[in-house]
Amino acid sequence: MVNNNxxxxxxxxxxxxxxxxxxxxxxxxxxxxTLLIYTYPKLELIGSFKEHDKRIxxxxxxxxxxxxxxxxxxxxxxxYAPGRSGYTTxxxxxxxxxxxxxxxxxxxxxxxxxxxxxMGQLGVCYFDHETNWWISKHISPSPTHLSxxxxxxxxxxDPENDVLVTFxxxxxxxxxxxxxxxxxxxxxxxKGSPYGEKFPFGxxxxxxxxxxxxxxxxxxxxxxxxxxxxxxLQNDGSITLFDNVNGTTIxxxxxxxxxxxxxxxxxxxxxxxxxxxxxxxxxxxTIENGSSIKFxxxxxxxSKSNQTAKIGGxxxxxxxxxxxxxxxxxxxLKMFKDMDTRGKQQAYSxxxxxxxxxxxxxxxxxxxxxxxxxxxxxxxxxxxxxxxI
Amino acid sequence: xxDWRKIDIDSLDSSTRNKRLTQDSILNNFIEKGxxxxxxxxxxxxxxxxxxxxxxKNDFSSSLLDIVxxxxxxxxxxxxxxxKYLQLVNNCLVNLKDIDSIMKQxxxxxxxxxxxxxxxxxxxKQFQANGQLIINxxxxxxxxxxxxxxxxxxTDRKTI
Numbered sequence: 001m002v003n004n005n006x007x008x009x010x011x012x013x014x015x016x017x018x019x020x021x022x023x024x025x026x027x028x029x030x031x032x033x034t035l036l037i038y039t040y041p042k043l044e045l046i047g048s049f050k051e052h053d054k055r056i057x058x059x060x061x062x063x064x065x066x067x068x069x070x071x072x073x074x075x076x077x078x079x080y081a082p083g084r085s086g087y088t089t090x091x092x093x094x095x096x097x098x099x100x101x102x103x104x105x106x107x108x109x110x111x112x113x114x115x116x117x118x119m120g121q122l123g124v125c126y127f128d129h130e131t132n133w134w135i136s137k138h139i140s141p142s143p144t145h146l147s148x149x150x151x152x153x154x155x156x157x158d159p160e161n162d163v164l165v166t167f168x169x170x171x172x173x174x175x176x177x178x179x180x181x182x183x184x185x186x187x188x189x190x191k192g193s194p195y196g197e198k199f200p201f202g203x204x205x206x207x208x209x210x211x212x213x214x215x216x217x218x219x220x221x222x223x224x225x226x227x228x229x230x231x232x233l234q235n236d237g238s239i240t241l242f243d244n245v246n247g248t249t250i251x252x253x254x255x256x257x258x259x260x261x262x263x264x265x266x267x268x269x270x271x272x273x274x275x276x277x278x279x280x281x282x283x284x285x286t287i288e289n290g291s292s293i294k295f296x297x298x299x300x301x302x303s304k305s306n307q308t309a310k311i312g313g314x315x316x317x318x319x320x321x322x323x324x325x326x327x328x329x330x331x332x333l334k335m336f337k338d339m340d341t342r343g344k345q346q347a348y349s350x351x352x353x354x355x356x357x358x359x360x361x362x363x364x365x366x367x368x369x370x371x372x373x374x375x376x377x378x379x380x381x382x383x384x385x386x387x388x389i
Numbered sequence: 390x391x392d393w394r395k396i397d398i399d400s401l402d403s404s405t406r407n408k409r410l411t412q413d414s415i416l417n418n419f420i421e422k423g424x425x426x427x428x429x430x431x432x433x434x435x436x437x438x439x440x441x442x443x444x445x446k447n448d449f450s451s452s453l454l455d456i457v458x459x460x461x462x463x464x465x466x467x468x469x470x471x472x473k474y475l476q477l478v479n480n481c482l483v484n485l486k487d488i489d490s491i492m493k494q495x496x497x498x499x500x501x502x503x504x505x506x507x508x509x510x511x512x513x514k515q516f517q518a519n520g521q522l523i524i525n526x527x528x529x530x531x532x533x534x535x536x537x538x539x540x541x542x543x544t545d546r547k548t549i
Binding site for chain 2: 144209214215235255256
């Protein structure tokens, strides 16, 4: 079953694309510290911003009004509001001491959450009209709950009410909190939520450690039709369907073909979802009867064996070269010394594959985005690839 | 900005909230949460007695399936006893010749636990004389469960 035509290379850039977002025909993507804004599907460059002085970690475009949010390792966020004469930027100052890893708007666009590497704290930011300033409030789970976890990376808004947030950290803890703000949120939407009765700001509603193994959680997603259950991706390569209300694991599967961990999850229907990460290819899974997870197909154009055959030629050459290089132990030692003292990271430089115009990723996938029937993925190899499902 | 890698930014933070994790603190966290059971000397002695009894009868396969993969000894009050237990597990693995038939009866979780024991045994000097027999087990586990088994060993914070 060769269907290479279904995936298409959109962009091939010099630097790794660590995050991107697509909404209302606007495509925003990151190139280290720079944010590039394109139109979609024509891909004309309409804006380039360099507001951060360190690497951009995540980008999100608001569904309601098209505001763009970038978070960065320099501990700040920037909001880009669209206007008649282009985007106006405003800085969001947070009190986090470390990198901000992830940020996401809620559906109405009134507020967003940010995940930091600063002791597992979650920030909730909203615009205060009286002071004309973005305000960032922190939610800190107790140290006894975190048990050493500090870096939060994956988080998700509850699709039913737009108020509750579930996030995971690098110690495998899963926490559900309320971000209820009187001015912005509607109490009625929280009625009938399985997470409780009262939702003051910052209240920790659920705490659990899925699978009890302490493996870092890379991403979390609620089931679109059932907000009592979440799917989590862990660093041990597992995909877990987790009952968040009762704190029990329903089922846990592994990708037997590669066995590698996944970075991102995105639901495309009530039961079907796509995961992608270090296996370099997006995989389609489905939840059957709310109790089991089944693998459907690999979206990366060709099937697994084809894919390896296709890039096999290039890889075989590269591997031989590598082997020769490592034949001399001194050279290997030099390479590691270079990596250590000069911060060189050969393994993650896309320039080594700059001539590669194939429609498959050759390095880990960093972000995915789904819209009607197309999926787009970005990778550390600087590629942006479109798949039709 | 020279030597920026060597700056310990957490020491500049007046609170102690960003602490570096150590192996001991991770273990204590799991014990506090009730995920790991700490074996008292008495319990572990019973387990050692049972295991050595079976090994002395040359009943290696049942001792592996009934005891080693059922009762993981992550933490014990007496480190000496833990090492003694590890010695018995090592005996069991080294003397078991019919690996394939055992592998058929091991579930994925059992195999993951067995892999932890294998790596621990390989890391200690006194067991290295029989390294080739232990690596044989690692090999068979990887053949059956793929390289994901190694990834699970690396990421799992519950260590033997």
